[in-house]
Amino acid sequence: MTELTLDALRDKLADPEWAAVRVEATYQPSGGPGARVYPPTFPIAKGAAKDKDRYLVEERRCDGEVREAAVLDQVPSQANRCEEAEARAWRQGVIRMPMLRMRHEGAADFELIGLEAPHRAFDAYWRDCMLGGVKFDRSEIGKAILAASPADATALLAYDPATLVYGGWNSHRKGRQAKFPRLYASEIIGWDPEEGKRKAGRMDPANLTGSRGGEGDEWSYSAVKAKKEDSKLSEIGHGNIAPDVTHGGVTISEATRTAVLSLTATRRLGFGSMDPAAVEAARALLVALGLLGDRLAFGDAGLWLRSGCDLVMQTEQLEWIGRGGVAESFALSPRAAVQLYEEALQAALDAGVPLHLETVELVPNDALRKAIDFSLTKAESAGE
Numbered sequence: 001m002t003e004l005t006l007d008a009l010r011d012k013l014a015d016p017e018w019a020a021v022r023v024e025a026t027y028q029p030s031g032g033p034g035a036r037v038y039p040p041t042f043p044i045a046k047g048a049a050k051d052k053d054r055y056l057v058e059e060r061r062c063d064g065e066v067r068e069a070a071v072l073d074q075v076p077s078q079a080n081r082c083e084e085a086e087a088r089a090w091r092q093g094v095i096r097m098p099m100l101r102m103r104h105e106g107a108a109d110f111e112l113i114g115l116e117a118p119h120r121a122f123d124a125y126w127r128d129c130m131l132g133g134v135k136f137d138r139s140e141i142g143k144a145i146l147a148a149s150p151a152d153a154t155a156l157l158a159y160d161p162a163t164l165v166y167g168g169w170n171s172h173r174k175g176r177q178a179k180f181p182r183l184y185a186s187e188i189i190g191w192d193p194e195e196g197k198r199k200a201g202r203m204d205p206a207n208l209t210g211s212r213g214g215e216g217d218e219w220s221y222s223a224v225k226a227k228k229e230d231s232k233l234s235e236i237g238h239g240n241i242a243p244d245v246t247h248g249g250v251t252i253s254e255a256t257r258t259a260v261l262s263l264t265a266t267r268r269l270g271f272g273s274m275d276p277a278a279v280e281a282a283r284a285l286l287v288a289l290g291l292l293g294d295r296l297a298f299g300d301a302g303l304w305l306r307s308g309c310d311l312v313m314q315t316e317q318l319e320w321i322g323r324g325g326v327a328e329s330f331a332l333s334p335r336a337a338v339q340l341y342e343e344a345l346q347a348a349l350d351a352g353v354p355l356h357l358e359t360v361e362l363v364p365n366d367a368l369r370k371a372i373d374f375s376l377t378k379a380e381s382a383g384e
Contacts, residue, residue, distance in 0.1 A: 001331040018322045023259040027311035036249035038308035070193035078186035079166040082293030087115035102362040108376035121160035122170035129362035152272035184290040186259035196248030202241040261290045281351035288344035295337035
């Protein structure tokens, strides 16, 4: 199977008979079939009878039958994994990309880049930053980003293209704001989950007994047995805790990951007065960026989702999906995805796409600076 080329990507994007890229992969736990995996947990709804409700378990249709499935990783989490992989590649100098970056030096040093901001280009962190002594939202770059729309997404492409790939909505500012649906979505589910149980407790090496008073590390000891819950030694990390039944993960028949990168949605994005050749190059860049994130995050043999949820790939297929369900397979390794993205980036620059590759450096305003210092050190300076 041949590796995907930029020319092939352009051809598929230019042909409306092709609708999407689809990635389908199957996994087994790294511990082997039958080993436990731990899905993400959620608060149990009031009145729920089963600890299983800590997990997102639902019925889904697969190959003509209805089967139970446990969601191992949801769409937003999968997007974050792609962004994390791209952020790592960008910091290592492996790829070039337009980037917003906030740096804070104070009681605690902190850095945030566009690929890490929860709401991407529309995040509250940027709103509360300064650019060249001006509030970011009032700067030329900030105003351009806030004015972007699906009909003219040029500013987002220029300063934060990841927002176009993974979606974004300006929900932290007043007024009616444009929404940008994600072009890429991925999800991992475990089929036929069987709930497990485990008992968790703790043994204190000195078998400390008694009770305590005070808070944190400023506590006093009493040999009298605790009568109130908040006076137990276990509340501050000492003493034994009797084993208790808690959620124990699930066993599954297999896990599957399905990712879709929509060519149809990509074609709907407009770029104002940009000439047609540049528009085509811009859209190809976005597809290449979506593929890059997928390959960097999920292209290796192993996939670690969280403690207790380590998977190993069994099969994987990358396909172009067209009218009537026609599928055309291709290959794309993580290394080849980096090369494809860089070629698409250079082609976009050559076509006159206004990509701002010089990092936009922001600094937090006074209120955000104080909030960062306090939150990261838990100690405010005198007088703040």
